[in-house]
Amino acid sequence: MIRFFGLPLIALVACACTYSQPTALVPDVPEPPAPLENRFDGYAVPEQDESLAVFEDPALEGLRSPALSRFRTEAEFADWLKATRAASEARGIGQMYPVPLPAAPPSSDMAMSVGEPQAMEAAPSEVMVTGSAEPESDSNPEITNNQKAGVDEGGIIKQIGQHLVILQDGRLFVTDLMPGGQAGLKLADRANVYRSSDEDTWYDEVLVSGRTILVTGYSYREEATEYTVLNLGEDGKVTRQATFYISSNDYYSGSNYATRMIDGKLVIHTPIYLVGRGWWDDLEIPVIREWRQEEEDGFRERTELEDGRPLFSATDIWMPVQQTLMPVIHTVTVCDISGVTDTSIPACKATAIVGTETHEFLVTKDAFWLWMSPSGQERARELREDHPHPECSSGPRPELSNIVPSALVRLPVDGSKPGVLGVRGEPQNQFSMDMDAGTFRAVLDWRHRDCGIWVTREETDLTFFDVPLDELGDVLLDTAGGRYFDLPTPGASAYEARFTEKHLVYGAREGWGSWPPSDGETRENGRAIIVPVDAPASPVTVELSHDVIRAERAGPYMALTGYHDDAGLSMSLIDLRADPRLSGTMTLQGRYESETRSHAFNSRIGADGAGLIGLPTVPRSEEAERWWWWSSSSDMSYIAAAADGSLSEAGMIDATRRDPDLPSETGYACEVSCIDWYGNARPIFTGNRLLALINSELVEGALQDGTVTEINRIDLTAPLSEER
Template identity: 35%
Template sequence: MVRGLLTVGMAASLAACASAPATPQTASAPLPAIDDKRLDQTTSPELVPYASEGEFRAYLRSLERLRDRRERYTARSSEIVVAAAMQGGDPLCEKPEDCPGEGGVRDVIVTGSRAAAPTSITNVQTAGVDEGDIVKQIGDYLLVLQDGRIFAINVKTMQLTDRADVYRHLPPDRPGKKRWDDDFDGADWYDEMLVQDDHVIVTAYSYKDDATEMSIFKLDQASGKVASEGVFLITSDDYYDVDNYATRIVGDTLVVYTPYALDQFEERDARPILRRWLPEAERKTRQARGTPLLDARSIYKPVLRTDDPTVHAISLCPLGGFDSKRSLECRTTGFVGPRKAEMFVSPEAVYLWTSAFGDREWWHLPGCDEDQAEDGAPLDRPRADRRDVAPGALYRLPIGSRAPGVVGVSGAPYDHLSMDERDGEFRALVDWRSIRCRSGYAEPAQNAFLKIRTGVFDTIFQPVADSAFTPLPSTGKAIVENRFADDWLVFGGRNGWSGDPPDPDTPPQSSKVVAVPVKRPKDALVIDVPHNIVRTERVGNDVIVNGYRDDRGLTLTLIGLGKDAHILSSAFLPDRYESEGRSHAFNSIVDEAGNGIIGLPTVKLSAESRRWWWRSDTSDLSFLTKSPTGQLADAGALAATPDDQVETDASYICEVSCIDWYGNSRPVFLNGRIFGLMGTSLVEARIDDDKIREIARIDLTAPLPQR
């Protein structure tokens, strides 16, 4: 996703999706790719890489010829089918006990990375898997990524110890410099930060280099100073995702996802490379040219029909013992498939779900003459048959050295939070809407629950059994917010993309929460809640859903999960509104006795509550307490900018990456202490008499203390 076009182009596209009816197929429309059997000559019934450069180039030529023909091809009605490999063969594992289990030949063996599970201080999806974010911890230091800079704060002394630019300053008098040239070198957006031992890894994107930039720093815990250990560039398209993160750490292994348009592989000189960034004077050396990230023998052939494929690349890069003299070495695997993809990382493996759901021609599918009733309301459609749900391929790439496996699936996950792995099972909440008859995102979501043993992943591409999918109730809403909590899946819904509160003249909002016991998904429970749902998050062993009944403020409802699922309590925050949409903006901590604290960014005016991805205004932080019986109570808020205090120091200048695509506010719970990052302020607080109270504040933009 190109961020430079997102604010206008993406917003317009989402608005169109939410309101426009599907376009019926016309006589001149091309046959959709998933219906075009001629594309079978470009797919494989088995998950195998290309044997040689010649075979890969033959695929490129063959696809180009088919594209030319498809432009002249007129559509005709046909049944949805998937690649030839899915049309035959027996389904995999009708029952879990039929699949290879623990100790089977397909079990994953994870290398030494398993012994060093990272510790996360923000809200992450899976324990033992750290996700890229803007706040991390090393020892006594909190590290904050903002404005292309790393801020290091000693939490024992509450002092800012360093502020290091991740981007590079160029010599102002360099030869050939023009008056309007930038004085910086590096990426346009510095997005995600990870830590491993004393190392800090910052992920960025550079449009000039068409590359993902990985900057590695080392924190000296004695001085609190941050020093560069090297910068590496991985050729890629922009990895930005409105919900997901491009990087993970599993033990000492860095996981990086980079997508590529297929035309980037047509010319060998233009193919993705991994190289160390070097100063301009050294860029003509062999080292500067880099090494190929992917060759044909590490790219797996498509198993799904698609005429507009993407190469989805997953790189696994060991970081143990890294120093400035080492190069970043990665094992990269590419999968050719439809553009739509979602990545999930467990402590065992990387999962990639690709789906024809997002193919560019899905709205041209035949067999649907009318998509809306006369009054413009979406039709009340029967539940989609599996043949009418988009086909997909789910890949599993072990973190260790094992080869990947694949299964044939249907539908698509709503986001990465829709997937989970536990106790040798892969589970997922699946969007089960028909791709033949859709009214954009106006009609209520249809849902299914997928559960398969991890042993079914194999090199032969076969569909999972129909019995692996369990129909689930609908929330009655078009958009789904979901979260796994060990043996439960909980999801709720809202009507549109926006997380804004309703307008004053809108009738009171309500929604339904569906709680699914993953061991008995047929026993899913439907719970009525008196507000819509803009966020679903885990709090200890329970789940909380946030939303709006009207424009007066935010309501949070805690749902207890045990033998059953039921509402424990609700709390209303008058004149407080959510302001950030990413999962890391929310955080909670629950002790062994069941006492908990919850924090999330909020603003005081409903007009400021746009949860858009480019929002860079500073939020406050609202806190709630949770009792052992699950009773929620409003604990007040920390103000981002107290009276008579400017947000940034007068001497501070943001030079690059000045839009906070990943947000800028985080509640952090660390060793019994409460911290809040709000824009460029880091606040320590504590709860006295059930109310949050500020006790210390650091302005990250103030001059560094002199030593």
């Protein structure tokens, strides 16, 4: 985008006379700017060499911009897409959809904006309430086990003042924690987020900011992510403010959360696939639109923004810095939801960059981090005698030269210019990445370029990576930026990793699942690897009496859960306060972990290292081997940590188990979103109280003589005096 500033030049014409004549003012009108050059007009990709992978074939170099650069015109984007499509088809990699792009939004002062979100502030220091939390505020105490301080993750339960807001079945259940000014539990309201039981919509995540509630859902009828903005009154009653949509394919992720809230602003990543794998990828460039008028049957009439307002145009998209024939437009949208009503849509800003389909992302308070790697098809090449196939399941550790090049991209949430860096290796999920104190860090899978992405080694090879933020720049160099340190293998193929400010801790298990051992089965003992982030060449290995299916931060500790045999779930604490050490291990006899998402774990650990840990468990039954989408009830188990890091069992709150095939005792019926994809059990620590969400029950417990005992329980499905 080019802008011309300044006033017309003024020429003063003087007459050579003995008296003064009026001066003629003649504007020097500038010539109109020349049309921007279309770099892909008539561009033809040279013949490709299929003995080379996509990422290294020089024939494809012209389809990327090594320096950060936006597409100049709509026509240039269309011609780039046409050329990339032809190259993809020639190589036999999928079918690309010719995605039309809208024109730039009118009256926009910034290339990628619909409204003007403000820049984010620096992240405050962390405290020891949950895995990573900020100091609690009066309006929204932190009760979620978030990965990063200052970045609230979409979940199923949040707090506003003295009320808990719970999302289940497409409904909000509001519980008053101080009814009549006294500590207790009272169902204050139950409100449907959906408008009609005929809707094909799944509602998964809730976020709060002040007294504003944001509920995220996906509507298959609208082919869009739905955001409903509601308000919670001081009396605990919910009122709807607005509903708006951002077109996308289903945002749902089995490992990451779709939405974040940063300083009252919604942050979401929307990938737009340009290569078709099936009908679900036939997408258009995202628009934001609202629904205003509702009819009795729940169907809604569009507003005057019938087609929505585009979040960006072609000239807002950053070109790919990597060679890719399976391009994806990675879009990060930031929306200010404050003051949104049913007559407006939020002020949103979107940053879009073309990258690879294979990616992982991390959200910190001021940036969205994308680690992008070539897909499996983009790694393929015809191996010849001078390139024998490597031994993928075992053998020597791959050399740096045999690792596929990737790109680390920083997309600031304030919409400013991205930064890029050429890197090697791949993080397995968002928990394999961290940014703290001006340094980005990651633990990376270290896989030979000719080994498929689904091929696992008997003992995984891992690498520690770090880089100062100032090394990210405008140009993607064909080098491995940052530092790389070989890490000890955790002894198995599937691993769990977590960062703190000072350490990386990881452990492993055989296979990707988290199921307990079958009757009589015994598993190999595991190990925990503790890596000081300031001295990654000096890791410490601690032997465990169980494998590792979960790793979570708990105050000054890293909590690791896993199994040795069918006796029950084991937990170990790694004390990170001084020299890392195994401080305690215990086994919950006859109990098995039932929810593996990070939010299902929570803790309250004091400054002295003593406190409680809560996590959902089930008895030995079919429930112990259930899949992660089941909605059966879990119990809530508590484990006490002493000041020295030793562990002891601290009781359990039992769930009320009902036969799901029998009618509800309260007459309650679910109509929409009746599968709890994100689970339905959460340990909650707020103020000096401890509570447990257990399916459709909210239970309060108290720690008495070292044991948690139940003191109050309410059924969220019980009738309200005024049904809403």
